Amino acid sequence: MNENKRLVEEAFSHIKSVETSIVVEMIEKELQALNKKIIVLDDDPTGVQTVHGISVYTDWTEDSIEKGFAEENSMFFILTNSRGFTAAETEKAHQEIAANIVKVAKKTNQDFTIISRGDSTLRGHYPLETKVLKETVEANSSVKFDGEVIIPFFKEGGRFTIDNVHYVQMDEYLVPAGKTEFAKDRTFGYTKSHLGEYAEEKSQGEYKAENMTYITLESLRNLDIETIEQQLLAVENFNKVIVNAVDYVDVKIFVIALVRAMNKGKNFMFRSAAALTKVIGGVPDKALLTREELVKEDSNHGGLVIIGSHVKKTTEQLEELKTSDALEFIEFNVHLVLEPEEFQRELDRVVQETNRFIREGKNVAVYTRRERLDLGEGKKEEELKLSVQISDAVTSIVKRLEVKPNFIIAKGGITSSDIGTKGLEVQRATVAGQVRPGIPVWTTGSESKFPGMTYVIFPGNVGTKTDLREVAEMLSNK
Known part of the structure; x- marks a missing residue:
């Protein structure tokens, strides 16, 4: 060393x-x-x-x-x-x-x-x-x-x-x-x-x-x-x-x-x-985005954090996030994907609770069960297909939102992509800048489910241990 x-x-x-x-x-x-x-x-x-x-x-x-x-x-x-x-x-x-x-x-x-x-x-x-x-x-x-x-x-x-x-x-x-x-x-x-x-x-x-x-x-x-x-x-x-x-x-x-x-x-x-x-691309430096730039219209609704990535850094950041009193937490047991009916019931429960918290003005973090689903050796393609089913379920949480959250943070590359394209139905977004080094923010297009929304794309393998908590708390403060 x-x-x-x-x-x-x-x-x-x-x-x-x-x-x-x-x-x-x-x-x-x-x-x-x-x-x-x-x-x-x-x-x-x-x-x-x-x-x-x-x-x-x-x-x-x-x-x-x-x-x-x-x-x-x-x-x-x-x-x-x-x-x-x-x-x-x-x-x-x-x-x-x-x-x-x-x-x-x-x-x-x-x-x-x-x-x-x-x-x-x-x-x-x-x-x-x-x-x-x-x-x-x-x-x-x-x-x-x-x-x-x-x-x-x-x-x-x-x-x-x-x-x-x-x-x-x-x-x-x-x-x-x-x-x-x-x-x-x-x-x-x-x-x-x-x-x-x-x-x-x-x-x-x-x-x-x-x-x-x-x-x-x-x-x-x-x-x-x-x-x-x-x-x-x-x-x-x-x-x-x-x-x-x-x-x-x-x-x-x-x-x-x-x-x-x-x-x-x-x-x-x-x-x-x-x-x-x-x-x-000749893109000049820009200062990190402030809360004023990110949350232009405070609603009475809560914000939403969705955590899908399973890398070690994400799990550490989630544990740190759980120390915050600014959010409610819902664990989504995605291992039930192997039992379709149970999986659907679990998804419905998560969607219902998420909508309730946001409507009540509470910020909510939904996170997938931390243990990785392991089907054993030689099952890479099968695992990838199951992970797509899980990602589709996570995405449907956003698709089934009945109220517009104050903000959305998605943790993990595939998670944030599916939420942006399938959940928020974005066809074209503009990159507003970064909320922390290496953590970008989209402003959603007029065609999306929630136009002009702040959407924080938080890579699974980026950020300090406290970044996720600090960004969530910054956006949560009214």
Whole structure:
């Protein structure tokens, strides 16, 4: 651990060595020369956790994509929610998305770049998603992809890449991603923390770590932009580009070289966390949202917190939330999903109590039973299908709300996606900003069940132990 701590301190000590004002000036100039619409495909709604004033579309029809292309903003998001899909569903969705993007791009005569925004702890349908996007775009257009950029750095969540190894911050230490609970994910597990080895492992050896291109912190901090640009210009055959980063300045320096390479004809696919989207989309910093910005019309109704995620951090935050006297609590026994009639009765009970509390002006937190449903070895797909049934039930709580809550907080990526799209029926939302670092807020569109509502999307694996309680209490105070 001491060696780990030294590594962290050493990496962060270099930050001061870069004159950030020069970098800001350079990147602004380069982004003005990037004449492409940036389309971010988000595998759950937490990918907007670094941006504001950006649209999120919850479907990928030609009509929605055309609206995105018509916006003044250079970037828009499409929420795929594919982390909750089977592999077959993911493949089908990404074929449809890529084909529709190509159609709209031809119709509007615009160039585009696709970013596949995945989890900063490396879970998700990778490399399936970017492989399908590449193949579909290439089959339907003259575009050919030279390489794939992998950049899971996400400062707000404590995810850093140092010497090509990806780390997850836990208290004062950085733990290699492959040694965390996330790497043991039953659906998306992996063993390697070195990103080149991770990409080799996930591609089942199709791409070799030794042949990949590595963008080092040393090159970035030395502002060696020409060398990085030359590295990018040499990439071919969809080989992987691994980007090290411990601060936003690293991403900015990389993007300067990247745009120069792209403007010389290189095409890249991207698998990134949320930091790259903020930088390449030219989204400026914004202060954390206040209660006044979030709850503009206090009603006499209570607010609603729904907790679905089962990662350790969420469970710790739930235990802390339970110490608050600002909320009532309802446990939803989702293990009854194996007994359909009992499950329906349990759901009806939860819906009835939730409506009663909100109508009475009480804030309520509904949480799923904490023990994970385990069907045993070799049952990954069956478990994923059951988790979809559970998520549908959780979503129906919002769908069956009879009164408009003062606010809604959803904890967990898949949970928040389903509540947003199916429960609140959002087709297009605007990202208002963040209520805490890495915790985004949507303002729901006019077409939704509750228009103009504050909807806090709280990722399962983000936030301090007290963040969930503090955000819930802030929104609850009248």
